[in-house]
Amino acid sequence: MARIAAIVLVLGLCMPETLLAWVTFEADEIDSSTVKPGAYVEIIYGRGERDPVSEEWERLDTARGYIQAIDTETLTIGERFWKKVIALEHIQKLIIATSAQEEKRKSSFELGADLLSVEFQTGQYASTTLINMGGGLVRTSPSIYMSSFFFNKLAFDLGLGLTSWSYDGGNNTSWMTRSGFTYFPQGAASNSVYVRSVLATLSTDNSSTQFGAGGGLGYRHVFQNRMAVRLETSYIRWFRAKENHIAVRLSFGVVLGSKGAFPEPE
Known part of the structure; x- marks a missing residue:
């Protein structure tokens, strides 16, 4: 009617x-x-x-x-x-x-990096808080990420992180991968809150690979279908280390291959 x-x-x-x-x-x-x-x-x-x-x-x-x-x-x-x-x-x-x-109003890819992160780590023996520019502790906040949008509201995310640090006079390197699916209720071409799933791996020199899982909740603001800013809270549980990692981070991305039924008027 x-x-x-x-x-x-x-x-x-x-x-x-x-x-x-x-x-x-x-x-x-x-x-x-x-x-x-x-x-x-x-x-x-x-x-x-x-x-x-x-x-x-x-x-x-x-x-x-x-x-x-x-x-x-x-x-x-x-x-x-x-x-x-x-x-x-x-x-x-x-x-x-x-x-x-x-x-048809969807982006093809988004490439981005973390600008700022605040991270809380809790484990069996101690708790720490870290504030970092450009990512943060590799276990939770990858330095760079890529989002591939299969549908208007669904994307596959892959994050990569690399950290070098000194301990007992030696240099160590850690690298992390984080993947999962992200759902945008308002669509990827619009400003939208989002929820995501997370599967992660962490490898360190002279140490076996760890596995973790968790999720995240955030907000993504799109500018002119070309740039995107994300504010996100995420959680990962590392099973072998029995550690919990919670991070709040601000990220910036460039949208590539954006397409839609409605181009902006001249």
């Missing part, structure tokens, strides 16, 4: 001298039951400027843009699509993204 959907376009909170527009679409123009939360919707709108003195809005041209659904009744502006101060007077056309189009 078709329902009336209210489209709320709010730009004034983040941009000065912009027009607040409230547009209601009739039932035969949009079926709000087809609007999936997180979906992108294409719009054709009038673009112009508001005179700061007279407060009159002058129409300049017609442009194409996108808005993003936050629930089944309300749509809000997708902030990354706006290149300059604009105002919205009249929405001329609205196209709802299909599930097939949404599925």
Whole structure:
């Protein structure tokens, strides 16, 4: 059953001298039951400027843009699509993204590195806290990572870490691999929280390989479909050493091969 959907376009909170527009679409123009939360919707709108003195809005041209659904009744502006101060007077056309189009909105790869980590280690004999730039203790925070997006909401992650340290006058090297699957409820092309599974190995000079498992919870913010910043809390249990590692880390990545049904307007 078709329902009336209210489209709320709010730009004034983040941009000065912009027009607040409230547009209601009739039932035969949009079926709000087809609007999936997180979906992108294409719009054709009038673009112009508001005179700061007279407060009159002058129409300049017609442009194409996108808005993003936050629930089944309300749509809000997708902030990354706006290149300059604009105002919205009249929405001329609205196209709802299909599930097939949404599925195409995904990244192919993301390559990144840790910028900062805070790590808590607990074991049988002692507990330590470490704060490091660029990764941290190799057992929990790999220095570099790669994410491969198979679907819009699912990625396979591989992290690699290498650490050299001195002990009793000698030099030692540790290297670690961490792999697992990451699920993005809002999709990999959007800003989204995520959950992940972790399987890890740790090898040290003159020592056998250890195995660990755990998981993580984080938030990923995407900039222009080209860069991504992640803030994550993760946990790994190392079985042979009987150690628990909890880390909070900030990472930065470059998105490669990003593709989607909705390119940004010129």
